[in-house]
Amino acid sequence: MIVSIDDLRQRARRRLPRTVFDYVEGAADDGFTSGANRRGFDRYLFRARALVDVSAVDHSTTLLGEKLATPIILGPTGLAGLLAPRGEELAAKAAASRGTVFTLSTMSIGTLEEVAAAAPSPLWFQLYVWKDRSVTRALVERAKAAGYRALCLTVDVPVMGNREQDRRNGFTLPPRVQFSNVMDVLRHLGWVLRMSKSPRATFGNFVDHPSLTRTDAVGVARFTNSQFDPSVTWKDVEWLRSIWTGPLVLKGITCAEDARQAVSLGVEAVIVSNHGGRQLDFLPGAIDVLPEVVDAVEGRAEVILDGGIRRGSDVVKAVAMGARACMVGRPFLYGLAADGQAGVELSLDILTSEIDRTLALLGRPRLRELDRSALRVDTPATLEPTASPHRLETSTVTRRAGGTSDT
Numbered sequence: 001m002i003v004s005i006d007d008l009r010q011r012a013r014r015r016l017p018r019t020v021f022d023y024v025e026g027a028a029d030d031g032f033t034s035g036a037n038r039r040g041f042d043r044y045l046f047r048a049r050a051l052v053d054v055s056a057v058d059h060s061t062t063l064l065g066e067k068l069a070t071p072i073i074l075g076p077t078g079l080a081g082l083l084a085p086r087g088e089e090l091a092a093k094a095a096a097s098r099g100t101v102f103t104l105s106t107m108s109i110g111t112l113e114e115v116a117a118a119a120p121s122p123l124w125f126q127l128y129v130w131k132d133r134s135v136t137r138a139l140v141e142r143a144k145a146a147g148y149r150a151l152c153l154t155v156d157v158p159v160m161g162n163r164e165q166d167r168r169n170g171f172t173l174p175p176r177v178q179f180s181n182v183m184d185v186l187r188h189l190g191w192v193l194r195m196s197k198s199p200r201a202t203f204g205n206f207v208d209h210p211s212l213t214r215t216d217a218v219g220v221a222r223f224t225n226s227q228f229d230p231s232v233t234w235k236d237v238e239w240l241r242s243i244w245t246g247p248l249v250l251k252g253i254t255c256a257e258d259a260r261q262a263v264s265l266g267v268e269a270v271i272v273s274n275h276g277g278r279q280l281d282f283l284p285g286a287i288d289v290l291p292e293v294v295d296a297v298e299g300r301a302e303v304i305l306d307g308g309i310r311r312g313s314d315v316v317k318a319v320a321m322g323a324r325a326c327m328v329g330r331p332f333l334y335g336l337a338a339d340g341q342a343g344v345e346l347s348l349d350i351l352t353s354e355i356d357r358t359l360a361l362l363g364r365p366r367l368r369e370l371d372r373s374a375l376r377v378d379t380p381a382t383l384e385p386t387a388s389p390h391r392l393e394t395s396t397v398t399r400r401a402g403g404t405s406d407t
């Protein structure tokens, strides 16, 4: 029986060939940051109020001027179409049915036009900047023509992170059957059968690219490293600002300086993210850098927390710390692999019902009114309370240079 995101993960693990599941789980280097995204939430504990009328709980919010029925939005994930045929379309439809945003990755299997045609949900398009700026410009123009509401520039992939398991597995596109994985593929004939209905098994937005011929399999990291531009700077953000008229969002902000620079260029939202621990290892957990970014932005842009959300209580903590919404990657991918569109809907329903229960038990029925007084934290000095409206109550135990002592 599936009652949690972890149950969905187990189901996804059983249904996918190892190489595909490993790609989804993949973290850079030693996986420190991937683990920190989860561990970070453990340091934030609740301060609950009793005897509050919580008969009507409201978890709705607004983001970039649009009302969201849930504070959880679906993040960009390359190759989601390998988890289920037309996977990106299914996930976008699931987001629409739950009143939230789906973000399509540049590196999707479905084309950006196919996904826009399939789903009415407020769609965002995530952009990687290609060395060939005419490719980048064409993507932006196609996204505009197809009706994507916001452009989300990912800023934490100047080069691909070191995903060692993908390298050991020889992960390619299309996925290859090799001596080392033939037994695994045979054990997952259901997936093979399902995927035979997929219109293609390569990057849909670039089907005409000379490196993506029908016969050759391409190494995913090798391909992206050859195409993504490592010389991208803030100048490119200015350029995108000038050619994209809608809201511009930067994904992958992890410090105050970058947050301030983003705001000064008129960016509407920043996503605090370490790419789910898939890029630079030894960044802190996303929730750990959220206060720094919220305080630097000072309300001039919206802040979204991305990375490590597996429970509704994680979302409640992030919102209390000043995030407007949370983005998820793997949770909805597990749902997609487990049961297609219904599985993505289930992942959203699980998290949203956990948010409701948490808000009720916390005695804070309106998500939008949460602030740092809902939390206590055993914190290093860098996260000490600030004067912002999201002032954080420290717990009675604070960490001192010499260890832990009662105050």
Ligand SMILES: Cc1cc2nc3c(=O)[nH]c(=O)nc-3n(C[C@H](O)[C@H](O)[C@H](O)COP(=O)(O)O)c2cc1C
Residues within 6 Å of the ligand: 023, 024, 025, 037, 075, 076, 077, 078, 079, 105, 106, 107, 126, 154, 251, 273, 274, 275, 276, 277, 278, 306, 307, 308, 309, 327, 328, 329, 330, 331
């Ligand atoms: C399989 C997979 C593919 C991803 N592809 C992209 C991508 O194409 N573009 C991007 O900006 N982020 C990508 N990400 C990062 C996610 O958008 C998001 O930052 C991350 O998954 C959040 O962590 P979580 O999985 O713990 O929710 C990918 C993540 C995963 C797991």
Ligand SMILES: CCCCC(=O)C(=O)O
Residues within 6 Å of the ligand: 077, 078, 079, 107, 157, 220, 224, 275, 278
């Ligand atoms: C498939 C190309 C890159 C996707 C990505 O950004 C990731 O795997 O994290």
